[in-house]
Amino acid sequence: MNIKEKLTLSVGVLVALIIGLVALSVISLQILTATEPTSPVADYGLTRALSLLLLFGALSISIGIWMLVKLPNSITRPFQELSQGINEIAKHNYDVELHLSGSRTMEQLSMNFNRMAHRLRDYHNSSLSQLRVSKQYIETIIDSIDEPIVCIDQNLNLYYINNEALDILNLKRADVLGKSAQEIAMRNDLLRLLLVGMSEHKVHDNAEEKKVEPIKVYADNKESYFQVKYLPVRMNSDEGKAKESGTVILLKNITEFHKLDVAKTTFISTISHELKTPISAILMSQQLLADNRLGALNPEQKELSESIRENGERLLSITGELLNMTQVESGVLQLKPHVTRPIELIDYAIKANQVQADKFHINVEVEYPEVKISRLYVDSEKIAWVLTNLLSNAIRYSPENGRVIIGAQQTDEHHVTLFVQDFGRGIDPRYHESIFERYFRVPGTKIQGSGLGLSISRDFVEAHSGTLTVESELGKGSRFIVTLPV
Ligand code: ADP
Numbered sequence: 001m002n003i004k005e006k007l008t009l010s011v012g013v014l015v016a017l018i019i020g021l022v023a024l025s026v027i028s029l030q031i032l033t034a035t036e037p038t039s040p041v042a043d044y045g046l047t048r049a050l051s052l053l054l055l056f057g058a059l060s061i062s063i064g065i066w067m068l069v070k071l072p073n074s075i076t077r078p079f080q081e082l083s084q085g086i087n088e089i090a091k092h093n094y095d096v097e098l099h100l101s102g103s104r105t106m107e108q109l110s111m112n113f114n115r116m117a118h119r120l121r122d123y124h125n126s127s128l129s130q131l132r133v134s135k136q137y138i139e140t141i142i143d144s145i146d147e148p149i150v151c152i153d154q155n156l157n158l159y160y161i162n163n164e165a166l167d168i169l170n171l172k173r174a175d176v177l178g179k180s181a182q183e184i185a186m187r188n189d190l191l192r193l194l195l196v197g198m199s200e201h202k203v204h205d206n207a208e209e210k211k212v213e214p215i216k217v218y219a220d221n222k223e224s225y226f227q228v229k230y231l232p233v234r235m236n237s238d239e240g241k242a243k244e245s246g247t248v249i250l251l252k253n254i255t256e257f258h259k260l261d262v263a264k265t266t267f268i269s270t271i272s273h274e275l276k277t278p279i280s281a282i283l284m285s286q287q288l289l290a291d292n293r294l295g296a297l298n299p300e301q302k303e304l305s306e307s308i309r310e311n312g313e314r315l316l317s318i319t320g321e322l323l324n325m326t327q328v329e330s331g332v333l334q335l336k337p338h339v340t341r342p343i344e345l346i347d348y349a350i351k352a353n354q355v356q357a358d359k360f361h362i363n364v365e366v367e368y369p370e371v372k373i374s375r376l377y378v379d380s381e382k383i384a385w386v387l388t389n390l391l392s393n394a395i396r397y398s399p400e401n402g403r404v405i406i407g408a409q410q411t412d413e414h415h416v417t418l419f420v421q422d423f424g425r426g427i428d429p430r431y432h433e434s435i436f437e438r439y440f441r442v443p444g445t446k447i448q449g450s451g452l453g454l455s456i457s458r459d460f461v462e463a464h465s466g467t468l469t470v471e472s473e474l475g476k477g478s479r480f481i482v483t484l485p486v
Helices: 003-035 040-090 104-144 163-169 181-185 189-203 255-290 299-329 342-359 380-396 453-463
Strands: 149-153 158-161 215-219 222-236 242-253 338-340 363-367 376-378 403-412 415-422 467-473 477-485
Touching (some): 149 163, 163 215, 222 255, 255 299, 338 380, 342 363, 342 415, 376 380
Antiparallel strands (some): 149 242, 215 222, 222 242, 338 376, 403 415
16 A cells, blocks of 8 residues: 555545544434424524534535545655656756755755755766767877778767868768768768678678778879778677677778889789790700700719709799789789680699609599589689699698599589699698788798799689688698689
8 A cells, every 4th residue: 555545545534533423413413302302492502503513514524525635645746756856867867956845854855855966967967078078089089090980880870080081082071970871872982882891891790801802092183092991899788798889990091002012013023024034945955955966964964954954944833823923913814714624624734743743653543523524614724724733732742652633523513623632741720721822831831832822723713703722631631622613
């Protein structure tokens, strides 16, 4: 039973008592008039007493009903006001004030409540101004950074954007701050590109780190290159879970590096090209020298001539790899596809590696299915180069008298797999991705090499919309798999 119900019950009992009292008096008067002989004076007295009694009775009942209606409200009103005041505080409205009256306790209560509200307001204002100051600091820092920065909140509104970003996006801060980034992107190509990158980045968030290609921007009549980074802003919720509440897009200006990279590629391309002719001439001279028709060589001379041939061929292969790499890097790689049977590519790779395989007594086995295997529509020169390179690795990284398998499989209706498997030293899982990077060589590799073959191979295969992957276990060997669409 709450306080209002208790009060209603008490006042009800009071009214019932008064009604009972009046009723008792009326009954006693009636008994009196009925038992005693009546005289006009007594009659008059009795009538008057009865009227007075009725009047007081009616008055008492009215007062009782009035109290019944008003009293509970007047008692509970301060509590209601207090409860409303507390609700306002909960809504961070600290300007609320209570003016309870009726008793000293109530006045004391409103005084304490108002003091508490004032204190809370002061505290709130001070932390708000502190937040404003911190925000100002952060904005000043972001504005002073030379790299463009764009902050997008969880509703995809432009939360903040620094001067550099405004410059390259050709926007005005006042026009865009707090506005929907998607709406602005409808008329801004660069922002659209960044938002697309942002959503792709979210998709790949838990997957393998996806390589983000640099973006090219035309501004002030010049070309600039930017490497984009998407940083998720995470807030800890009350339950302790990290919730994404926005993204910071960082653009790193790599124009200078890009220029250097282009210069490096051009340099390597020119040098490799220039080196090919003299190396070929050296090899031709060596062949003539080794030919008995020009006079027999003694065993030492033969050994020297053989060494010239081996090193000359290595040089030629390295310059070839470098040229291939520059083709990929400068974007001039052009595929000349035509229909090829996978076995032709395999045969080419075996022939190209026959001398090396014989030298190390490696048995090259072919695993080719009896059933018909789909023909490939590829640039056979490039894919044959990939297979040759994979087979050369398999032979070089296998122990003498080892065994290597090269083959093809029909993966499904739309794909054919070419593979090269060896039973050599294998590759530590830590390096399964790094071996496809430029110039990377597994630490401790003693056999000579440039670290370019696999990275170029992957580029060639990907240019055909295929994949090049590795399955390898230390001590057990490696299997390199090329999957191509048919
Ligand atoms: P290179 O062989 O000229 O060094 P690659 O790009 O072909 O360059 O290979 C990169 C590295 O991967 C090699 O240095 C070697 O450490 C490792 N590797 C490649 N193929 C094999 C293989 N079949 N077995 C073991 N290690 C390999």
